[in-house]
């Protein structure tokens with residue numbers, strides 16, 4: 061397979077101005093014709109025009125109305141080349157045939173539950189017709205769709221509906237016209253039996269927008285929350301960024317078969333059903349929150365991605381990092397900022413940090429790829445969002461807004477690069493961003509060490525920073541990064557001290573704003589070693605470093621346990637308050653892992669129990685914050701900090717601490733469950749969600765004790781629940797412990813919900829993730845369950861993805877987990893390479909484990925790689941994992 065490099069980017073030789081598509085949808089084949097106005101970049105040039113095409117049968121090709129002869133062009137399995145196009149502007153007409161019914165890859169045009177739909181990002185348009193399938197080709201599209209009226213009563217594409225009507229033979233047609241130029245990855249078509257929930261939104265300049273969310277008719281009642289989310293997102297983007305919607309219609313279609321979460325096609329978003337459909341009985345608070353975030357995300361792409369798009373796919377984070385940042389801010393403003401930040405940072409640590417430390421580590425803007433689909437990663441998305449957040453931290457809200465305004469002013473209607481975004485931020489603020497661009501080019505999570513000292517005579521407080529970026533594949537030597545460190549200093553009563561000046565680089569600099577001291581300062585750490593000295597500090601402070609997690613680094617401080625307990629009790633920055641507890645928990649877990657490995661008896665530090673007890677009983681705290689603060693760091697996070705990851709020891713330690721805490725805090729936990737019951741009707745709002753989150757975690761702790769009293773309690777909660785959040789939490793609490801009750805409740809849950817495929821996926825995932833030893837047998841059985849289907853990505857993510865998340869069973873010493881995944885990847889690769897390559901990624905960190913596990917995983921990777929006909933997707937991940 062061919063590797064593509066950023067350094068090889070070349071402007072296209074030809075641009076497209078208008079594209080008229082015609083689709084004749086059929087039961088065996090679909091005819092597609094395109095009529096494109098083409099013009100050369102350099103007037104008069106007639107270099108060959110190379111179009112991409114994959115699994116497309118060419119019928120005819122015409123230039124300026126004249127059919128080409130065979131020696132005028134060449135077709136191979138991936139391209140159509142016109143040897144010598146006419147010198148100036150010309151029309152190109154191509155007629156092709158495709159087979160959506162056979163398309164299980166879910167890219168291009170395919171069928172999902174009887175309906176036609178498309179997925180063109182990143183390079184799926186080439187499976188529809190021959191085209192220059194690259195994002196810097198932006199054109200205006202019209203789309204004619206013809207299909208059987210009774211089978212496909214709804215015909216949708218991008219833009220405005222300009223004409224529709226009936227045809228002979230029970231057929232009908234629709235013509236759509238999109239007035240905005242777009243790259244082909246934003247093209248979309250949907251045809252099927254769908255009904256809509258209709259809403260409307262009036263933009264702040266008075267334009268009325270019709271909003272439609274399309275699903276099969278029985279699901280329309282479950283779209284209310286998605287509609288609410290869409291309206292909230294439209295309003296938020298106007299309020300925060302001054303950005304309005306630009307067409308009279310916004311469609312969302314939910315489909316059950318979809319490789320990712322959703323797709324931002326211009327005015328015709330296509331969503332995975334699980335990110336649209338919700339009712340209190342069937343969807344959890346986490347599902348509601350995900351719907352809000354993703355509906356917002358796709359809507360925000362209308363400006364950051366669609367109006368201003370990427371020059372090439374290496375620039376993906378230009379739209380994705382920025383849009384994730386925007387959806388994170390939206391969700392923060394709609395709920396609790398601190399809790400959202402904690403959730404986002406946890407995601408970064410649990411998924412992106414491991415990627416950044418493994419064989420698939422790549423910069424936010426990768427240097428090369430074999431298959432672009434493999435680079436829709438947590439690094440491009442989540443670390444990319446952190447990079448955007450750092451601009452805001454450095455410039456402040458107003459400065460950031462000025463940068464965004466300039467970005468749109470300069471680049472509306474263009475396909476641009478990460479440097480263009482950087483330049484808009486810099487120029488709008490006259491800012492000095494020093495070496496900031498290395499965030500786009502260097503992979504690896506920087507390690508930031510800080511040592512502090514107080515001088516009681518001089519009343520100064522010094523922070524010495526030292527940074528290191530670890531080597532990553534292809535990048536052995538690293539430059540220092542620009543790390544904005546938000547910092548506060550707490551006095552002995554726990555209050556923030558006023559900060560007005562700091563020595564840096566031999567100069568005393570004022571950090572006061574309008575002559576007023578600040579309570580959180582942002583220190584620009586740009587060198588390998590750097591010192592900042594605060595003056596006028598009357599007493600020894602406790603520093604709160606990296607407030608709000610102001611940069612995506614691993615922070616190592618010289619704070620003592622008592623400093624951390626102090627921060628846990630007092631920090632005004634809620635993120636750092638939580639973080640102090642997590643640092644303590646991580647230290648504790650690592651030392652207990654060492655104990656277990658040396659066969660020592662495990663003893664839980666009573667101070668830790670007291671610290672959590674005081675959080676649990678502090679009624680002044682937000683309940684969702686308490687729920688986060690009493691949640692232990694994940695097993696992955698701890699394994700990531702070990703020289704050789706030991707899944708059994710880490711799992712045993714986490715289980716031990718959970719049980720000890722449950723034992724010691726039994727009374728508090730029981731009253732937390734009892735006092736947080738609620739008979740109010742389900743509402744997706746912060747107070748109610750916070751209450752449910754706290755109650756559910758308390759129940760999980762208690763049930764971990766596996767005592768009849770608490771099994772009864774969990775059963776009671778399961779039966780009394782009127783919403784999925786509490787019902788599923790009670791089921792999960794019970795499912796921790798093997799036995800008859802577990803089996804009965806799991807069976808009861810399935811019987812209750814077997815008609816609802818989204819709930820059944822939760823049921824698959826819960827069982828797949830189970831740490832009960834020997835669970836592989838059950839997972840193999842579930843593979844043959846009538847509700848399971850390898851062709852549906854959601855089912856694969858639930859069952860196979862869920863299983864790979866179980867430290868105990870996926871990493872079983874006998875290799876049974878690895879063998880299972882090896883088999884599945886090969887079966888899946890024949891159906892859907894994108895999903896297969898996501899699954900094979902579970903092997904990528906095999907070198908982190910002991911020799912025995914390494915050998916077992918390596919055998920599977922080698923077996924996969926030696927298989928004939930392997931997709932480029934799986935090849936890329938498997939070969940990089942072994943390299």
Ligand code: HT7
Nearest residue numbers: 181182319320322323324433436
């Ligand atoms: N921009 C969308 C990306 C996407 C995608 C990429 C590859 C394969 C399938 C896909 N479905 C959607 C999603 C987003 O970030 O908004």
Ligand code: ZN
Nearest residue numbers: 357361380383
């Ligand atoms: Zn996106």
